[in-house]
Amino acid sequence: MTDLVELNVSEALDLLNKKEISAVELAKAHLAEMEKGRFLNAYITETPERALADAEASDKRRADGIARPLEGIAIANKDLYCTKGILTTAASKILSKFVPTYESTVSQKLIDAGTVMLGKVNTDQFAMGGSTMTSYFGVSKNPWADSNGEYTLVPGGSSGGSAAAVSAGLCMAATGTDTGGSIRQPASFCGVTGIKPTYGRCSRWGIVAFASSLDQAGPIARSVKDCALLLEQMAGYDPKDSTSVNKGVPNYVAALGKDIKGKKIGVPKEYLMEGINPDVKATWDKGIRLLKEAGAEIVEVSMPHTKYALPVYYIVACAEASSNLSRYDGVRFTTRVEGKTLDELYKNTRTDGFGDEVIRRILLGTFVLSAGFYDAYYIRAQRVRRLVYNDFKKVFDEVDALLTPAAPTPALSYEAMKNMSPVDVYLGDVFTTPASLAGVPALSLPVGVSKEGLPIGLQVIGKHFDEETVFQVADVLEKSAGFQLKPHRVKGA
Numbered sequence: 467m468t469d470l471v472e473l474n475v476s477e478a479l480d481l482l483n484k485k486e487i488s489a490v491e492l493a494k495a496h497l498a499e500m501e502k503g504r505f506l507n508a509y510i511t512e513t514p515e516r517a518l519a520d521a522e523a524s525d526k527r528r529a530d531g532i533a534r535p536l537e538g539i540a541i542a543n544k545d546l547y548c549t550k551g552i553l554t555t556a557a558s559k560i561l562s563k564f565v566p567t568y569e570s571t572v573s574q575k576l577i578d579a580g581t582v583m584l585g586k587v588n589t590d591q592f593a594m595g596g597s598t599m600t601s602y603f604g605v606s607k608n609p610w611a612d613s614n615g616e617y618t619l620v621p622g623g624s625s626g627g628s629a630a631a632v633s634a635g636l637c638m639a640a641t642g643t644d645t646g647g648s649i650r651q652p653a654s655f656c657g658v659t660g661i662k663p664t665y666g667r668c669s670r671w672g673i674v675a676f677a678s679s680l681d682q683a684g685p686i687a688r689s690v691k692d693c694a695l696l697l698e699q700m701a702g703y704d705p706k707d708s709t710s711v712n713k714g715v716p717n718y719v720a721a722l723g724k725d726i727k728g729k730k731i732g733v734p735k736e737y738l739m740e741g742i743n744p745d746v747k748a749t750w751d752k753g754i755r756l757l758k759e760a761g762a763e764i765v766e767v768s769m770p771h772t773k774y775a776l777p778v779y780y781i782v783a784c785a786e787a788s789s790n791l792s793r794y795d796g797v798r799f800t801t802r803v804e805g806k807t808l809d810e811l812y813k814n815t816r817t818d819g820f821g822d823e824v825i826r827r828i829l830l831g832t833f834v835l836s837a838g839f840y841d842a843y844y845i846r847a848q849r850v851r852r853l854v855y856n857d858f859k860k861v862f863d864e865v866d867a868l869l870t871p872a873a874p875t876p877a878l879s880y881e882a883m884k885n886m887s888p889v890d891v892y893l894g895d896v897f898t899t900p901a902s903l904a905g906v907p908a909l910s911l912p913v914g915v916s917k918e919g920l921p922i923g924l925q926v927i928g929k930h931f932d933e934e935t936v937f938q939v940a941d942v943l944e945k946s947a948g949f950q951l952k953p954h955r956v957k958g959a
């Protein structure tokens with residue numbers, strides 16, 4: 467019998483449409499796997515009753531001949547998406563009891579497309595981090611074991627719960643968000659695929675805000691095609707988000723299966739940085755070779771401001787976060803910790819409710835926005851952000867897409883990360899932050915394996931609103947790379 471938790475979204479849709487499987491069977495198989503996989507701590511909230519009710523309704527719609535595009539597909543939502551009537555924590559203590567009375571636009575679109583929600587998955591607190599270690603609900607585990615067969619590795623972050631759940635078969639696909647790499651880096655660490663679309667492609671309405679000029683929603687799934695299927699449903703203009711762009715959403719799946727002969731793929735020389743893991747470098751070389759063999763023209767390009775992207779990102783993201791998070795004051799949304807005065811109430815609530823990393827970023831952000839330092843840091847960062855953007859603009863006059871690593875290393879262990887300074891942790895975002903600052907679409911897919919047998923992802927970056935080329939190139943790379951290993955087979959759960 468088909469192992470239902472190993473099916474890709476596209477395969478499952480096929481079997482559902484042929485009535486060989488039902489949405490209820492699919493949901494039940496995943497709920498059972500979620501139970502077995504609880505040690506991974508991928509979910510913050512499981513919603514089995516909702517899943518079964520959704521699945522039953524899906525089977526009925528299919529029987530009635532009114533199936534929607536993703537009818538019956540079992541997914542999880544990052545716990546940053548507000549879900550009506552269902553706990554939404556942003557993995558924080560301050561929102562640990564927050565039950566929204568509304569549904570985010572993107573999760574609503576996925577409901578309207580027929581998906582079945584299995585639950586809400588773990589993330590770094592307020593999406594700040596790259597390991598899920600800043601979550602108030604504890605770290606998630608990477609389903610890929612270390613060389614001793616132990617689960618000691620981080621799944622990456624911030625969408626680490628999403629990537630771990632997709633990788634381990636605890637859902638078929640999941641939503642993520644990406645501000646500076648939070649879809650792409652966990653996808654790379656867990657051997658799955660994820661895309662951060664162009665800024666403005668998906669509505670941010672109803673997603674807990676981190677840094678509003680950078681935040682984007684996107685899918686994490688087990689294939690390029692699945693990401694295309696999901697993104698097509700998630701994307702689109704929303705009058706409730708003034709930064710969402712009123713542009714038609716193309717049929718992304720139609721971009722797949724086309725050859726890339728004559729396409730120009732840029733390889734930015736500045737991405738070859740000190741500290742890049744040799745297996746990551748080897749995987750990058752492999753990707754370049756595979757695209758060349760597929761008929762693409764490989765062009766070495768220069769993006770001179772790449773090295774400034776990381777510091778600029780941390781100034782801009784922290785500045786915006788300090789402003790966005792001011793709303794958690796003990797009066798609205800949150801769990802209140804009383805004080806004698808209003809100021810004390812704020813102070814007590816926020817001291818109790820925010821984790822260390824969140825507080826660090828609020829302090830940093832407040833500092834760079836403060837009167838004496840605004841010009842020196844914030845304004846200057848905005849200017850340099852424009853230079854990073856110009857690098858992309860210029861290079862895209864010459865090439866159709868870029869190929870780079872997604873992260874400088876494969877998944878690290880908790881132990882290693884615990885002993886790293888915050889700045890060393892931030893350095894893990896070197897390859898993902900430039901595309902975030904420029905707002906261009908970027909996808910990470912597994913292409914190689916490290917000496918220890920861990921997955922390594924590569925990043926395909928495209929022009930604004932040209933997700934189609936990104937999918938097309940990634941699809942060719944996926945087929946030629948032949949990345950097959952799956953961790954839940956390894957652990958035999």
Ligand code: GLN
Nearest residue numbers: 593595596645646647648
């Ligand atoms: N790791 C990055 C950070 O901590 C990116 C986070 C994100 O994209 N949400 O800011």
